[in-house]
Amino acid sequence: MALENGLDKFKQFRYTIDNIAMQKYQRLAKIALNKLNFKEDAKIVAILGSRQVGKTTLLIDFSLDWKGKVIKYLGDRLEDALLWKGKFSDLKNKLEVAIGCPLEKIDLPVLLIFDEVQKIPEAFNNLKILHDEFKEKIKIAISGSSSLSLLHRTSESLGGRVEIVNMYPLSFTEILSGAPRPLWMEKSRMDFETIRSEALGFSDANERAENVLDKALSYGLFPEAYLQDNIDEVKLLHQNYHQTYIEKDVRDLREVGNVLDFDLVWKIAHRTCGQILNYTNISRETGLAFNTVKKYISVLIASFNVCLLPSFCKDIRSRLVKSPKLFSVDIGFFNHCLNLYGKANLISSQLVGRTFESLMVSEFFKQERSYLFGGEPYFFRTAAGAEVDLVVEQGLDLFAYEFKYSEKVTNSDFSGIRSLMELSKGRLKRGFVLSRQSHAEKFADNLFAVPWWFFCSVN
Incomplete structure (x- = not known):
């Protein structure tokens, strides 16, 4: 389930490079992300941008400041793909095991990060259900290397539920x-x-x-x-x-x-x-x-x-x-x-x-x-x-x-x-x-x- 375990060597290298940039330069997208503040009525946040601008690194960096539990999924990891393609009831059970309590009883909001989510089209329906039923308990942030595919999926399946943060090359x-x-x-x-x-x-x-x-x-x-x-x-x-x-x-x-x-x-x-x-x-x-x-x-x-x-x-x-x-x-x-x-x-x-x-x-x-x-x-x-x-x-x-x-x-x-x-x-x-x-x-x-x-x- 951990995002880091799903990264191959090239992605580990990409993360290292992007992390250097994140540490050296404070990104405008992070300021915009912090500004959203994931309020109780907050929507799903989608990080959009071209390849190699640091979207994955932004989410990982953002998660380090999160006060509650953080759960990370990767769209090109087989275990995560099988989970999110399945029934929502099975997904809910797995989430409760990972969090350690029923979703209804979460006290401190959980941050759920889903990178490369566009690679699992079936995941968007489960994301919609999860957001609609537990948006006060679980805050969702998604991104992907193909922003165009991600944009298509969010507009088709998550209409009205998504707040977009645009990310660009360095300014x-x-x-x-x-x-x-x-x-x-x-x-x-x-x-x-x-x-x-x-x-x-x-x-x-x-x-x-x-x-x-x-x-x-x-x-x-x-x-x-x-x-x-x-x-x-x-x-x-x-x-x-x-x-x-x-x-x-x-x-x-x-x-x-x-x-x-x-x-x-x-x-x-x-x-x-x-x-x-x-x-x-x-x-x-x-x-x-x-x-x-x-x-x-x-x-x-x-x-x-x-x-x-x-x-x-x-x-x-x-x-x-x-x-x-x-x-x-x-x-x-x-x-x-x-x-x-x-x-x-x-x-x-x-x-x-x-x-x-x-x-x-x-x-x-x-x-x-x-x-x-x-x-x-x-x-x-x-x-x-x-x-x-x-x-x-x-x-x-x-x-x-x-x-x-x-x-x-x-x-x-x-x-x-x-x-x-x-x-x-x-x-x-x-x-x-x-x-x-x-x-x-x-x-x-x-x-x-x-x-x-x-x-x-x-x-």
């Missing part, structure tokens, strides 16, 4: 801060003197932040890749992830008719990271039907491989680009698809600006999707070419962010933000250019340049 907030919390929108509302003072207070962290950025540009931010010191090992990790994702996560999905065709879309999606999503071009390049391409992109989004940044078009009387931009959740796959590893190679390829933009957009997604602080992200581009990399709508207010890899910000870097300010009729409250410039600088009322790490909770 800059997690790496640069000992006690991270999502500060993006909070800092966006600061007055300039506070911004300048905070940036000065963290100026000694600039060199460390630059080293982190250099490594992220080259290795990506999957925990195992980021913790490597050997670029060849990183290449192998990305290659293995790609192969495992296609062969294990995708092959059995009803939405995917042909895995080789899907693989073509996977490669094109990551290769065009940071660009306008054009289904017609992908259809033409792959020879696949337009609707098939749309379906495959939806699978990539649901499996935490890519994310879409929609165009901001609300109440704007101007010709705008309305198609979304597509971003890799981890820039390592962009490097993998182009075989473009190392800062020097990125700079010589003239793609480092696009890579930097992708990292920063991904950082916002990780903070917002992990903690849900209420900001809707967009990008902005007019038909004439005025563009803003990230626009966040919070209530009636807009905030604009431009990302520049340069070490010096100039007045012209705010041109897209000024266009949006003019067209949005007073809704734009602040505009920021984030760059490798180490200090904050005011260019006009509510137009500020800040170090790229300013919104990443540096300490």
